[in-house]
Amino acid sequence: MHKIKPAQTISSAAIGRALDQLRTVVKQRGLKSSAVRETVAEVALRRPGHFSVDDLVSDLRSSGVIDAHPATVYRVLPLLVEAGLLQLTLISTGDGARYERAFEREHHDHLVCTSCGKVVEFCFEAIELLQRDICERFGFELTGHIHELLGVCKECRTTDAVT
Numbered sequence: 001m002h003k004i005k006p007a008q009t010i011s012s013a014a015i016g017r018a019l020d021q022l023r024t025v026v027k028q029r030g031l032k033s034s035a036v037r038e039t040v041a042e043v044a045l046r047r048p049g050h051f052s053v054d055d056l057v058s059d060l061r062s063s064g065v066i067d068a069h070p071a072t073v074y075r076v077l078p079l080l081v082e083a084g085l086l087q088l089t090l091i092s093t094g095d096g097a098r099y100e101r102a103f104e105r106e107h108h109d110h111l112v113c114t115s116c117g118k119v120v121e122f123c124f125e126a127i128e129l130l131q132r133d134i135c136e137r138f139g140f141e142l143t144g145h146i147h148e149l150l151g152v153c154k155e156c157r158t159t160d161a162v163t
């Protein structure tokens with residue numbers, strides 16, 4: 001088991017590689033290239049950590065590159081996930097799903113504090129293996145998983161004990 005290093009700021013070279021990967025998927029799908037889509041992709045890739053669609057919209061607006069409408073961002077996101085640039089995350093926290101960069105990042109799962117919202121990223125090889133095992137037993141080929149553990153962190157448990 002190991003803890004995952006927090007996402008580092010992405011380099012411009014990595015952004016270039018990510019956009020190339022996106023263009024390949026866009027072509028395969030027979031879609032037209034779109035400057036707005038690429039801008040959304042770049043701003044999303046540059047955002048560290050876990051973010052909501054609203055976070056991304058405000059980033060896009062403050063960057064001044066495009067006057068992003070939430071509907072535009074919602075339309076673009078599934079393709080960015082399909083292209084492997086982003087992944088859906090933290091879907092069981094109750095206040096709306098988040099996204100995070102998946103491109104050139106290590107696979108990881110999440111531990112969420114239901115009291116303060118703290119998130120720990122980890123990878124436990126045994127769990128990865130067991131999940132594949134479960135799929136095999138049911139005749140599934142595993143293509144992905146979202147694994148989240150909900151709990152109360154040490155700090156929150158200590159605070160509760162005092163009050």
Ligand SMILES: [Zn+2]
Nearest residue numbers: 113116153156
């Ligand atoms: Zn907590």
Ligand SMILES: [Zn+2]
Nearest residue numbers: 089100108121
């Ligand atoms: Zn994460």
